[in-house]
Amino acid sequence: MRLSSILFGLMALGQLWRLVAQPQVLVSGAPVPVWPSALAFILLLALSIWLWRLAKKAQ
Known part of the structure; x- marks a missing residue:
């Protein structure tokens, strides 16, 4: 369980980095907004x- 917790924590840090750095992410040429990363950060941190x-x- 500790390994899963650490992995979720690392993924949360990745989402936090995306919130801070705000790189432009394109999917099929359309920009992806940053707000889903905020939701993902909260969810992953809670799971961790x-x-x-x-x-x-x-x-």
């Missing part, structure tokens, strides 16, 4: 924290 706590309880 949740799994980390579950792993602590399991020990």
Whole structure:
């Protein structure tokens, strides 16, 4: 479970980087807005924290 928590945390950091750097991402020539990265960051961070706590309880 710790590995999953760490992976979700790393993905959350990647989404946070996209929010801060705001690179232009194109899908089929259309720009992708930044707001989905904010939602993804919150969701991934919540999953990471949740799994980390579950792993602590399991020990």
